[in-house]
Amino acid sequence: xxxxxxxxxxxxxxxxxxxxxxxxxxxxxxxxxxxxxxxxxxxxxxxxxxxxxxxxxxxxxxxxxxxxxxxxxxxxxxxxxxxxxxxxxxxxxxxxxxxxxxxxxxxxxxxxxxxxxxxxxxxxxxxxxxxxxxxxxxxxxxxxxxxxxxxxxxxxxxxxxxxxxxxxxxxxxxxxxxxxxxxxxxxxxxxxxxxxxxxxxxxxxxxxxxxxxxxxxxxxxxxxxxxxxx
Amino acid sequence: xxxxxxxxxxxxxxxxxxxxxxxxxxxxxxxxxxxxxxxxxxxxxxxxxxxxxxxxxxxxxxxxxxxxxxxxxxxxxxxxxxxxxxxxxxxxxxxxxxxxxxxxxxxxxxxxxxxxxxxxxxxxxxxxxxxxxxxxxxxxxxxxxxxxxxxxxxxxxxxxxxxxxxxxxxxxxxxxxxxxxxxxxxxxxxxxxxxxxxxxxxxxxxxxxxxxxxxxxxxxxxxxxxxxxxxxxxxxxxxxxxxxxxxxxxxxxxxxxxxxxxxxxxxxxxxxxxxxxxxxxxxxxxxxxxxxxxxxxxxxxxxxxxxxxxxxxxxxxxxxxxxxxxxxxxxxxxxxxxxxxxxxxxxxxxxxxxxxxxxxxxxxxxxxxxxxxxxxxxxxxxxxxxxxxxxxxxxxxxxxxxxxxxxxxxxxxx
Ligand SMILES: Nc1ncnc2c1ncn2[C@@H]1O[C@H](COP(=O)(O)OP(=O)(O)O)[C@@H](O)[C@H]1O
Ligand SMILES: [Mg+2]
Numbered sequence: 001x002x003x004x005x006x007x008x009x010x011x012x013x014x015x016x017x018x019x020x021x022x023x024x025x026x027x028x029x030x031x032x033x034x035x036x037x038x039x040x041x042x043x044x045x046x047x048x049x050x051x052x053x054x055x056x057x058x059x060x061x062x063x064x065x066x067x068x069x070x071x072x073x074x075x076x077x078x079x080x081x082x083x084x085x086x087x088x089x090x091x092x093x094x095x096x097x098x099x100x101x102x103x104x105x106x107x108x109x110x111x112x113x114x115x116x117x118x119x120x121x122x123x124x125x126x127x128x129x130x131x132x133x134x135x136x137x138x139x140x141x142x143x144x145x146x147x148x149x150x151x152x153x154x155x156x157x158x159x160x161x162x163x164x165x166x167x168x169x170x171x172x173x174x175x176x177x178x179x180x181x182x183x184x185x186x187x188x189x190x191x192x193x194x195x196x197x198x199x200x201x202x203x204x205x206x207x208x209x210x211x212x213x214x215x216x217x218x219x220x221x222x223x224x225x226x227x228x229x230x
Numbered sequence: 231x232x233x234x235x236x237x238x239x240x241x242x243x244x245x246x247x248x249x250x251x252x253x254x255x256x257x258x259x260x261x262x263x264x265x266x267x268x269x270x271x272x273x274x275x276x277x278x279x280x281x282x283x284x285x286x287x288x289x290x291x292x293x294x295x296x297x298x299x300x301x302x303x304x305x306x307x308x309x310x311x312x313x314x315x316x317x318x319x320x321x322x323x324x325x326x327x328x329x330x331x332x333x334x335x336x337x338x339x340x341x342x343x344x345x346x347x348x349x350x351x352x353x354x355x356x357x358x359x360x361x362x363x364x365x366x367x368x369x370x371x372x373x374x375x376x377x378x379x380x381x382x383x384x385x386x387x388x389x390x391x392x393x394x395x396x397x398x399x400x401x402x403x404x405x406x407x408x409x410x411x412x413x414x415x416x417x418x419x420x421x422x423x424x425x426x427x428x429x430x431x432x433x434x435x436x437x438x439x440x441x442x443x444x445x446x447x448x449x450x451x452x453x454x455x456x457x458x459x460x461x462x463x464x465x466x467x468x469x470x471x472x473x474x475x476x477x478x479x480x481x482x483x484x485x486x487x488x489x490x491x492x493x494x495x496x497x498x499x500x501x502x503x504x505x506x507x508x509x510x511x512x513x514x515x516x517x518x519x520x521x522x523x524x525x526x527x528x529x530x531x532x533x534x535x536x537x538x539x540x541x542x543x544x545x546x547x548x549x550x551x552x553x554x555x556x557x558x559x560x561x562x563x564x565x566x567x568x569x570x571x572x573x574x575x576x577x578x579x580x581x582x583x584x585x586x587x588x589x590x591x592x593x594x595x596x597x598x599x600x601x602x603x604x605x606x607x608x609x610x611x612x613x614x615x616x617x618x619x620x621x622x623x624x625x626x627x628x629x630x631x632x633x634x635x636x637x638x639x640x641x642x643x644x
Pocket of ligand 1: 040046
């Protein structure tokens with residue numbers, strides 16, 4: 001089992017009352033699953049994703065990732081785990097504006113402490129995997145939205161993580177670019193990657209093999225199904 | 231995590247971008263550093279120049295020589311009011327004083343009276359130069375080393391008879407008389423004609439200043455040229471270096487008696503050896519250095535605080551970037567070093583600008599004065615080290631702030 005979560009809760013004290021962003025969630029995810037995390041706005045999707053991605057720690061519960069209990073690890077250990085195990089794809093891409101596509105993709109490898117030669121090889125391979133090998137030296141503002149998101153996906157892939165986490169990856173894209181991104185995800189899944197995609201778009205979720213729906217911080221639906229052909 | 235070359239280069243690059251993106255803000259940020267380092271470089275270079283000048287020019291006078299002057303010009307540095315008072319009230323030193331000292335002093339080997347005038351026009355035929363003209367008694371060759379290239383010195387007989395004769399420095403000979411024979415040639419000083427009796431051998435340059443631009447005439451003839459009121463200075467060579475202090479004491483007492491000073495009265499003349507001059511200079515330069523350290527500390531402190539503020543702004547502006555870096559695995563140390571390197575780089579940019587200005591000031595001053603231009607490699611190293619340290623120290627708070635940002639919050643920020 002890649003992800004084992006038991007009783008995960010995230011509570012925020014807002015003045016006198018408590019906001020239960022997540023309120024006791026259990027989740028198991030296997031290798032090479034393709035999971036869509038759905039739910040209305042404010043249901044806790046982003047909070048959940050941050051916890052899965054070790055960006056955030058739960059207030060309660062136990063989280064074992066890839067056999068390691070990550071529930072109460074130090075900041076730097078979590079950073080190390082994110083570097084090794086997690087590839088993030090954000091709705092707003094979050095590329096460094098002054099760095100080239102190549103340098104953006106290279107970033108996780110720097111923090112992994114790899115030497116320049118290895119970094120160059122792997123970053124080039126990741127850019128190739130998203131079809132942007134000929135855009136390596138472009139700055140983000142010289143790329144279209146779809147291309148930017150592909151750079152971000154290459155960055156998520158580059159350190160060969162256990163899970164790719166995408167929060168509304170097509171939210172800022174036109175439908176054609178969005179479709180391209182979803183096609184890319186299909187390919188990554190076919191190559192054995194594990195994907196968790198947060199979305200409220202049924203068309204996006206339709207690509208996934210499993211659907212988890214949140215409502216008010218709890219899992220309302222968790223079902224496996226065949227993908228609907230695009 | 232220690233800063234790798236990559237982190238350093240990245241920091242330099244980011245600092246450079248920040249620098250060029252908002253030049254005015256950067257300039258204001260770095261003003262403290264610029265002023266601080268500029269003062270250090272300028273003052274240290276100038277002190278170095280004065281120091282070299284003192285050591286070569288003053289110390290070359292010879293260590294058992296001392297001089298009695300009407301006023302002590304170094305007093306102007308120590309106590310300016312007193313200096314002015316002395317300029318106004320100290321009596322003239324005369325040739326008679328020199329004669330009396332020559333007769334009475336036990337430990338004096340030679341006593342020589344000398345007066346001098348700078349930038350005097352000396353001409354021969356159609357050519358002219360502006361040089362120092364000195365009036366000397368016959369003892370000057372024993373007190374100052376002036377080897378001859380040709381002819382003879384001004385002698386006691388010349389002096390007694392107020393002869394209109396002159397010994398010219400090598401440059402003066404070259405400019406006015408060469409290639410003609412010097413002996414018997416006539417030069418004109420003011421409205422008087424002087425017969426050249428000798429040419430001093432070339433002494434060369436010290437600190438870029440020629441030491442061959444002078445004319446020596448008998449003191450009496452000098453008086454006729456420039457009037458009788460100019461005070462002389464009396465140069466005395468002690469009979470032995472070990473007796474220098476005793477000779478100075480003796481001369482002081484003799485002068486006090488000649489001036490009729492009571493036991494409580496201050497000296498109304500100044501006795502100084504080159505040794506003393508150098509010691510005085512050392513204490514003056516120490517004082518200047520202390521003041522400098524205070525000035526520089528204040529401006530660097532202000533510079534550091536402004537730099538810290540700029541870095542806080544820089545961190546705030548790049549909160550999202552920090553969040554992203556953390557999301558892809560940057561440990562706190564890496565973020566910390568990223569901003570520390572950036573802050574140190576900014577600081578060093580300021581330091582380098584300050585150095586450039588400081589060295590320019592020193593170069594201009596030395597071009598306009600007799601002071602040599604001295605580049606002190608140590609001070610460059612210290613200035614760099616200080617600016618780096620400043621950047622690190624005042625960059626620590628903003629860097630820590632960045633390192634401790636919560637990645638979730640940071641990614642959510644606009
Ligand atoms: N830092 C926070 N402080 C207080 N409340 C928060 C914070 N982060 C999220 N929440 C609350 O938790 C709930 C879930 O938020 P979120 O996970 O962003 O939902 P979603 O991504 O599904 O829209 C919301 O009610 C939100 O207001
Ligand atoms: Mg959300």
